[in-house]
Amino acid sequence: MRLKACKSCRAIVIEGDKCSRCGSTQLTHNWDVLFILLDSDRSELAKRLDVDTEGAYALLVK
Numbered sequence: 001m002r003l004k005a006c007k008s009c010r011a012i013v014i015e016g017d018k019c020s021r022c023g024s025t026q027l028t029h030n031w032d033v034l035f036i037l038l039d040s041d042r043s044e045l046a047k048r049l050d051v052d053t054e055g056a057y058a059l060l061v062k
């Protein structure tokens with residue numbers, strides 16, 4: 001099953017139709033590149049993507 005990604009914050013949504021991170025219901029199957037944030041303090045990529053919570057994100061959300 002293809003996972004969905006939140007259009008607002010890029011978080012990967014594993015279950016349901018609502019983003020557990022920001023509460024948005026704007027989800028899409030049209031994303032690419034899974035990015036897993038483990039340590040927000042050290043990740044330059046996290047800063048660039050503006051994410052600060054550990055979890056799975058989509059790098060590209062269309």
Ligand SMILES: [Zn+2]
Pocket residue numbers: 006007008009010011019020021022023024
């Ligand atoms: Zn979200």
